Every structure is written in structure tokens, then in C-alpha cells.
Amino acid sequence: MGWAFYDVTVEHVLARYLVLVFAFVGGAAIGSTVGVVTGLILSLASVASLYQMSLLAFAGLLGGLLKEGKRVGVGLGLLVGTLLIGLYGDGGSALSVTLLESLFAILVFFLTPKGFVYYLARYIPGTAEYSKEQQQYLRKIRDITAGRVEQFSTLFQTLSNSFQASDRVSTEEDEEREMDYLLSNVTEKTCQTCFKKERCWVKNFSKTYDSMQRMMVEMEHQGEIKDQVLMAEWKRHCIKPDKVIHAIDQEQQQFQANQKLKKQVMESRKLVADQLLGVSRVMGDFAKEIQREKEAYYYQEEQMVDALRTVGMEVGHIDIFSLEKGHTEIEMSVAYQGEGHCEKIIAPMISDLLKETIIVKKEESGFYPNGYSHVSFASAKQFIVNTGVSHVAKGGAWVSGDSYSTIELDTGKYAIAISDGMGNGERAHLESNETLQLLQKVLQSGIEETVAIKSVNSVLSLRTTDEVFSTLDLAMIDLQNAQTRFLKIGSIPSFIKRGDRIIKIEASNLPMGVFQEFDVDVVNEQLKPGDLLIMMSDGIYDAPKQIENKEMWMKRMITELNTDNPQDIADLILERIIRQGQGDIEDDMTVIVAKVEQNTPKWSAIPLYKSPHLFRKQTQKAAFS
Template sequence: MLRRVTKGVIEPVRGLAFPDKALTLTTSATEKIKKGTNIVFYQWGLLIFVVGFLLGRAMILSEITPFVLPFVAAIYVLKRDKLGIAALAVFAGAMTHMLESSWFVLASLLIFIIYQKVVEKFNDNTTKVLPFTVFFASLSARIILTFFMQGQITSYDWMMAGVEASLSFILTMIFLQSVPLITAKRSQQPLKNEEIVCLIILLASVMTGTIGWMIYDLTVEHILARYLVLLFAFVAGAAIGSTVGVVTGLILSLASVASLYQMSLLAFAGLLGGLLKEGRKIGVSIGLLIGTLLIGLYGEGSEHVLVTVMESGVAIAVFLITPRSWISKLARYIPGTVEHSKEQQQYLRKIRDVTAGRVEQFSHLFQTLSNSFSSTSANVEVDDVESEVDYFLSNVTEKTCQACFKKDRCWVNNFNNTYESMYKIMNEVEKNGEIKDPIFKAEWKKYCVKHEKVVHVVRNELGQFQANQKLKKQVLESRKLVADQLLGVSRVMNDFAKEIQREKEAHYVQEEQILEALRSVGLEVGHIDIYQLEQGNIEIEMSVANDGGHGQCEKVVAPMLSDILGETIIIKNEERGFYPNGYSHVSFGSAKKYVVETGVATVAKGGAYVSGDSYSTIELGSGKYAIAISDGMGNGERAHLESNETLQLLQKVLQSGIEETVAIKSVNSVLSLRTTDEIFSTLDLAMIDLQDANAKFLKIGSIPSFIKRGSTVTKIEASNLPMGIIQEFDVDVVSEQMKAGDLLIMMSDGIFDAPKHVENKEMWMKRIISEVSSEDPQEVADLILERVIRNEGSIEDDMTIVVAKVKRNMPKWAAIPIYKPKKIEKKKAQ
């Protein structure tokens, strides 16, 4: 008794202590049931048997069976290992319905196999000719069977045989698309509209096999047809629902003329159910009931409407107890449904993640390579330099001291003194080309019997030693350059991977607010998509009705968005007539806090047509404005090509997102390795941040630039060799905080070095700039160039001057505070 009580107490405690185990067992049992069901229905072919059995019973006009042969033919082509099951199923279905029909099924199957074997010997594409094989097999079987049963063939028999064969021909093409949808586990690929219609025809054909089945006074095919309409109306809406109703009703009416009114009932019920699908299952069910009452009274009268309503009630009951998981699984294959959209988004998200992962892998690869090159360059030890010196002295000793009779006295008994003397000789020869110190020279003459030969050999070996040292240094510098370039590429790819992974956030509330605001003033706006709401980085796209070129997007829409979002919004891009209805596609974005207005004046040496100077002004996508001047060595076309190519390379590298210093080093590396000609070019680059007006100046062999703020002129300079002379150099970056109204004056050496009689050219240029009273960049550039040319009286070199004015970005149109919605929250820029 004690054991029993103890056991009864302990067992519930165990059940409470291990809930996860029970859940695991339940999940495992569910998986086993699913797996067993799949094996029975798909691998063993039970589903094929059921479908074939019902198609074997299906008849049209009470005497022709066009469904049997197309189904078996489709199984023959698609799943030949299940051909025996399909043939047995259709024959068994025909036996349960009509004996004459079973003989036709048997005869048509035998003739089809014979025809198909003959066709396969002469044509490899069996699928293409399959409908024709089915047509002649059906026609032959019906004619032969009619002749044996009646002894003659009338014109009516020929007509019915032709109709049956023609229907079989069409159904073969339909079943080739629809049979795989129910006889095999389908992948996540969505269904096409044609595939949906083919599937409905197949299902309706299967329902035809249930004609004559009754449950009490209720007709089974009517219940199944209405259930099918309910299912598709709920999943896909009114269009698909009404289509299913029309197709199903048409096939059922062909099988039984008494069911002709069913086509109207099913089509109307599918339409109403699809329109009421927002009411979930109850709404679709109400649509079927309304359609049943209206069409039922019209079709069979009030005495039979009760039976029709009961049939709809049974279909609704089965529909209501249908698991949600089954409906969701079907909805994933129907285009336009929420489940299908989620499936597509999940697929796109997977592709996006895979792409971002691959980009990140490449980013890590380039970073690893960069670290490898950097570590190789940094691991140069002092011992390597000492070993190089030892190797150099050993070469000198081998050519001078190896055969000397005092070798032992010098290198064995007095090693330190001899080594120090040889090292000092190397330093003296390297600096002066010979021994200048008279005291040391006299001591060395007394110490070594081959003193002149030693100095001569050191002088000869030193050239090769210095060349090797220079080569090693260049290799190390090249490694460092490659490491910087790889690191720059790694950072760009890492940023690109983060950009790929950034999803479009849901801004439904904000989109509705903006849409309501714009429509409230009478603007015709189709849709609005908000991609980004970060402060200073807003991205909005919308479709707007064509205004005939009056600029309402710039004058009305953008100012209203500026008021709603609390910052200046401008048009980024506008494509007129982009949509089929004539609407324009407009992209809006945040305006930069500053803008740069430029003016350029240039002239070639001696008034020629081609100048060796080149310039470029470009706004980069990162919110920066780049101004660059390049001066090729010399004048004329060759110098122009050199400077222009420098700017083109720099522009492409900067637009890729690589940092400025790395970009310049990359361009310099290309120019220095590209040719052995002594053709070099200077580069004067200014990068202005349009958000805070901070400017970075990178000068490679160029002359100073100047910033004019009011009456004050400030010089900006840095010292670097021209590009292409050496492979590695340190780029001096000079930063300067600019303000609204500042003028940046950049020029080539043709202007700065023009006055030959002026000693302090810097003060001379500052005085000229300060004397210019104009604030217009183009006018300032023209005045300075004119002043320089008039002062000298001739153009001795190519002259180029670029003047940039930093201005606050004042919107062209003021914000329009017409609509005050609830405050729209924006993210701050990271």
C-alpha cells in the first residue's frame, strides 16, 4: 500500500519536472506521422491511385470518358514507375461505374502503349508529341470498340469519337502541367496563373468522378465544388475565386446537364467570398450562403433550396475546420497573397544575407592580406642592416685580404681594429667618394699594405650595395602601399556588406501621414515609400501625377515635406511618365547644409588651344565635394594627357569610397609604375564636407592655396614631391574649418610663379586676392587671371585658377506649413 501511494505521488511530479521531454515526444510523433503520410501518398502512390480511380469514373455527356487516357499518359511521361498503379486505378474506377466504359479504358490503354512505343523509336521528344499520340489512341479505341459492339459505325459515332479524342488532346496538355502539382512534393516555387487554372481543371475533373455519390439527400460533388471555391476565394481573393467557380461549374455541368445552374452559383459565390475575404473564414462563408440563396432560388426553385443550403452548410463546416497550416501552405504558391509575399521576402532576405556574407568574407580576406603585408614591412630588424654591412665588408675582404700575407695579423690578431677601420672607410667613401681625413688616411696607409686597393674596391662595391639597399627599401615601401590599398578596399567592402544587410524599415504610419497631408491640398499622389528617416539622410520615393511641367514637386511637394519632417527636403531625381498611368516617379532626399559654387579660368601657354593643366569638380556620394587641379610636366598635348589621366584615376578611386590619402597613393603608384618616361604631374586636391564645411587639403608637388574670409587671406600649403617620381611618399593632410561665405582659391604654378620680378610671391598673391571686391567665384577667377596676365604682358606657362565659394544651402522654396501631423520621429545619423 505504501509503494502504491508513493508511486502515485512521484509520477505527477515527474510529469511536472520534465515538460520539455513530453513536448519533444509529441513533436517526434507528429514528424513520424508526416513522414509516414508522405511515404504512403507520394512514394507508394496512394494519391495517384485515388485520383486515377475517380477519373476512371468521370464521364461527360453520360457516354464519353476523356479524362482517363490523358492522366495515364501524363503519369507515363512524368512518373513512369507509377504507371501500373495509374492504369489499375482508372480501370478499377471504370469497373465501378459502367462495364462498357471499362472495356474502352482497357482498349485505349493498350493502343496508347503500342502507339507510344512506335513513336519513341522515331522521335526522342515524347512530351511534345504526347497529345497527338493520345488523340489517335483515343479515336482508334473508340472506333474499334463501337464497331465490335454495333457492327457498324455511324456519322454520330465518328463525331462523338472525334469530340472525345479532341478533349483528350487538350486535357493531355493540361494534365502535363497539373499532375505534378498533386503527385509530388513541390518546391517553394510559386504557381503561374496557367498552372492554377490547370490545377482547377484537374480537381474539377476528379470531382466529376464523385457524380452519383449521395450522403442522405446531399450531393457529394456539390459539397466538394463549393468547398474548393471557398478555399481559393479565401486564399487568393475574388478574381481567382470566381475563376475557380466558373471552371468547376462548367466541368460539372458537362458531366451532368442537371448541374448547369451550378456554374452560376459557384462563380457568384467565388466572387462574393473573395470580396468578403477581409472578414476571414466567416466572411467567405457568408458570401457562399448569399450566392446559394440567390442562385438556388433561381435555379431549382424554393422546394429544393433547403437541400442546396444544406450542401453549402456542409462545405462551410468542412472549410471552417480546415487547419490554418494547410491554407497557409496553399497560399504560399498563389501570387499576390500575404503568405506568398512573405515567402518571397524570406527568399530575398536569404539571398541578401548570402551576398552580404560573401562580401564580408572578401573584406576579411583583404584585411588579412593587408595585415600580412603590414607585418612583413614592420618586421625589418636592425640586425638585417648590420648583416648587410657584414656581407658588404666580406665581399671587399675577399677581393683584397684573401691573398694577403698579413691576413692573420689583421683579421685574427686585430679583428676589431681592422673591422672598425674598414667600416670607417665605407662611410668616408659613401660620403666623399674618398678618404678625406688626413690622420685616418695616414694611419690606414701604415696599417694596410694594400691600402689603395682596399679603397678602390670599396668604391666599386659601394655602388652595388647602395642599389641593393634602395631596391629593398622600394620593395618594403611597395608592400606598405599594397597594405594600405588592401585595407582601403576591405573597409569599402565591409561598408557595402552593411549596406546590403540594412533592410527597408516599415514606416507605414509616417507614409499614411504624408499621403494624407499631400492629398488634403489636392495633390494627386499614387503611393509613397519611405526608405530612410535618419536625420540628414532622408530617402523618400513617390508617384505623382504629371503636372505638365509646372514643377509642383519642387514648389509644393518638397516644401510640404520640409515642414512635415523638420528639415530641408529637395528633389534628387524625377522621371516623368515613369508609370503606365502617366504618373512621374520622384525621389526626395535631405538637402546638404552647405553647397559649393565654383568658377574656373584657364589659359594655355602663349594662348594655345591645349593646356597642360587639368581641373575637376565633383560632388561625391558620401556628401563631400572634391576640387582638384593637376599640372602635367611641360606644356601641350602630352602634359594635358598626363594631368587629365591623373584626375580621371583619382576621380574613379574617390567615387569607389576609398579614403583620400589611400586614393592618392594608389594613383601615384599607378603613375610611377606605368612608364619609364620622366613625365610627372602635380596634384592639388581639396575635399569639402557639405555637412560641416570642414575642408581637407592634399597637395602633391603643388603650390599653396588661399582662403579669403572677409578681408583676411590665409595660405594653405604642404610639401610633397610631384606624383610619379617615387613610389612611396607620406601625404601631408592639412585640415581647415571653413565658414559660409569663404572663398577658396586654388591655382597652378603658372599663375603663382608668373611674376619674375617679385621676390615674395606669397604676399603678392595675397594682395591681389584681397584687392578683389567681388564675391562671385567666376568673376574672382577671371579678375585674378586677368590681373596676372596684364602684370606680365605675356603668358609664359599654362595658367589655371579655380575659385570655390562655400554657401549655406538656402532652399529655393520656403516650407509650406499647411498640414501639421503628429510629430514624425526620425533617427539621428550614426
């Protein structure tokens, strides 16, 4: 027998108190579970106490269900459970004692400090305090990660600045110093052993120095000394003119080789500096993205959970990373209820809540131990791009010197690119294809397109001394507003068909690989739904040899097309060009047609007639009072 006071068993009081606390903190599931386990422990001491398990389990269930009524509701659940189990369990003989035990347990429960209950809730899975504790830990990890990434970003920025600082512009003093260095090398090889050294460099220093300097300048610009007057004066002045001129020629060649090597080193440093700066910006943006996740959306998350659960959706938790219009990012755990459930029901409901079209970005079934799926939602793009491509190699060969690429980037932009390698055949194909591969990798890393093109150009110009060039025609379409940036590097014009109107897009830039450093001329154009963007290589544009005004001819041909299907337009343009040339294909030909269309959501929003208003809820800690 345990401790007792006027027939009130202390262990029964403590058991019911334990059930009350856990039912209040964890709800019906935790309360009933603790009741069953506590009842089993009591039954091990005495088989007569077996009915206590039913009382505790039932009291834990009722108390958890009534926890919204705070402590009074949980205590009422214990009293109801005690009455029902007491009446139908041992009968009415011991009901007064059982009720008294429950009342003592409720009294102790009411006297329990709020801090103790809040502290206990932090360690029970499923409670708001437990989730908050986990979120605080995750936020701490995010802060540390963001700080480290920011440090690396600053490091790369510093390295970039150090490389750029070394690229100082040559001054007149530097040029004079280099000239003196060249002259000293020449005199060391010729004048040091001459018996008339004192006459030339002591008595006639100015004349000797000026004559040698003029000869060096003449040889640098002309490759040889063509000024006969200067040559005659030098022969009268020096007793070994040919030896000195030969020494100047050798030093000049070595100097030019060193200057060329120095220039390549400086250009390589500039390339490395640009790359480091680009990486620094990407890492800086990544750190900002991590920090942006710290924005507090707790109340919106709670309201969204309540709204979805109200209509019967089994939602575990919701994490909102961004509510910026057009860039919404939401993740949640949800019970699997069939294929397409999230796409057809949950996403349209969220669309109604946010007044914005939301789609399923990624869904992983059975991601969590309880069988729930992990679903990512994001803003739907306002525009979509459909493309059609038609191309042929010179003379109908298998390998074309033109390469093309269409890719949707993670930044919400759609890239269309055509590259034309110099010449035809396999080498031109390798050049154009490598240009696009480099560009694609750099763009996918998040680096801005202008910096990406400069980086690719630097790589192409530095990797070989051969004169191998390639053109690049790039269009970057923003899928949120259809704003388009055209970057044309040595490429021919593009055209936009808007109804009966034809808009020409052109820019003046040299091909890639000609110069290590150049400015990219960017053309901005606002596209509209239904617009057709037509990009082509020079093999298409320059094909009609007998036509003087190729631009007007191309515009008229595009206007006469009676279809708006991108693939049909590409095929018709290529066919017309080949027919115009009597079937002769004199160059590689590529044409890409892109149609910009308004994105129509597959599923319309499902209205929630009790949509929550944004308001600040009480914290769970305050709810314990």
C-alpha cells in the first residue's frame, strides 16, 4: 500500500496531476499516452488498480481536447473522466474518494508555476515551444552560415581589389625608365669595350643619347631604320654603327616580347579580378538570401495552417521564406492524399489566400517519418516562352559551325543564345559550342549576364594565340514582366513581330575573342503577350546575295507569315532562304523563334470563405496563464 491521507492515495493524486500537466502541454494524444503508461505502472504494483489506467487515459484524452479552455478546461476534463469511470468502474461506493483525489490533483495543477509548464513544453515534440526551440537553433545555424559566407564574399572582394590594384596605367616616367633600361643594355654590349666611350658618353652625351633614342623609336615603329639622314649622322658619329644597330634590334625584340608577356599577365589578372568579383557578388547575394529567411512570418504561418486545417487539410507545419509578390516561397509538410492533391487543391487555396497564383515547385512523398510529404510552393511565372528552332549546316553537312541554347534559369529568366564560330565545320562548331557551354555555366551560377559575357570573352581571347573568333546573340527574358535584354556580340540584327509591326533589334559589338576587354552594348526592349522574337545567324540574314536591302526583305518575309507557331515560323524562314538561293546552302544557317505568352494557371484559385485576416496572436506562453 502507498501513502494515504483520509483514504486519499497520494500516488493516485500524483498520477492524475502528471496526466493533467502533459494533457495541458501536449494535447489529447500526449495526455492519453501518458495516462496509459502511468496506469500500467500503477497496475504493476496492484492488479486492483488496473481500472486506474482507463481513468487516466480517458482523463488525459478529455483534458487534451479541452486544453483550449486553459487550466479550467483540462481540470474539467479530469472531473468528467473521473465521474464516468468512477460510476461504471468500481461503482458509487468509492466515487467520493476518487473525486477527492481528482480535486487534489486539480488543486496542485492550478498551483503549478507557469514557468515550469513552459519549460516542460520545450522538450515535448509537437508543442509550439518545442518548434520554437528548434527554429531558434536553426536560425542560429543560419546566422553562423550567413556570417561565414559573408566573410568569404568579403575575402573574394579583397582579392579582386588586390588584383585590380596591380593593373596601374603606365605613365611617362615609366616609359622613360624603360627607355633608359634599354639604352643601358645596348651600351653595355657595345660601348663598354669601345676606346671612344669617353668621347661619346662624356663629351657628347646629349647627341649620343638623342641619336640612340631616335633610332630605337624608329625601329619600334618601322621595324628598321628608314631615315637615311639619321643613319648617316650615326655613321659619322659612331665607329661601330652596325654593331650598335644590331644590338638595338635585339633589345627591341626582347623588349616587345616582354611587353607582350606583361600585357597577357595583366589581362589574366584582370580576368581573375573580374571572376573573383563575380564570385564575391554571388556569395554576397547568397548570404543575403540566408539572412532574408530570418524575416518573421510566424503569424502568417499560423493563420495559413489554421485556414487549411479548417477546410480539412492535414497540414503538419508551414515555413514561409518569402511573401514578396512574384517571389513567394513556401514549404510545408502535408499528409499524402493522392496524386496531384497539392497541385489541384492546396496550391489553389494558397493562391486565394495570397491573391497570387501559386504552383507546386517540388513534392517529395513520404519525406517525414510520419509519412507526410514535403511540398515546396512558389509564385507562378507571369509569362511563358515557347520556342522553335530550325538549322542546317553548310552544304547540307552533318556538323554546323552554329550552336544554339535555350534554358530557363533559376533567377526567373529565360535565356536564348546563338553562337556562330568562325568559318565552318568541326572547328567552328567546337568554338561556338564551347562559347555557349561557358556562358551557360556562368549564367547558371547566378552571375549577371554582362559580367558573364566579359568573362567568357576573356577566356576565349587568352586561351590561344590563334585568330579564332565567335559571335554571340543572347536574349534574356524576365518571366515576371517580359522585360528583355539583348546582348549582341558581333551578331546580326534580330526581329520582333508584334501584330503587323516588325521591330529591329541591333547593337554594334565586335566578335568574342578579338579583344580581351570591351564594353557590352545592351539593348532593352519590353515584350508583350503574343510577341514573336526571331533570332538568326548570319547565314540566314546574308543568304540572299542578289538583294540590296536585306533588312526590308527580311521584314517583308516575316510580315507575310500567316502562322504564330514558333516551330512553323522557323521552318518556313529556313525553307524560304534555301529556295531563294536555288537550293545552295553557302553557310551554316540557324533560326530560333520564341513566342511570349501570358501564363494561364492550370488550376484556378479555390476561394476560402473564412479567409484569415492578418492579426497578432497571443503567444503560447501567454496562453498558459
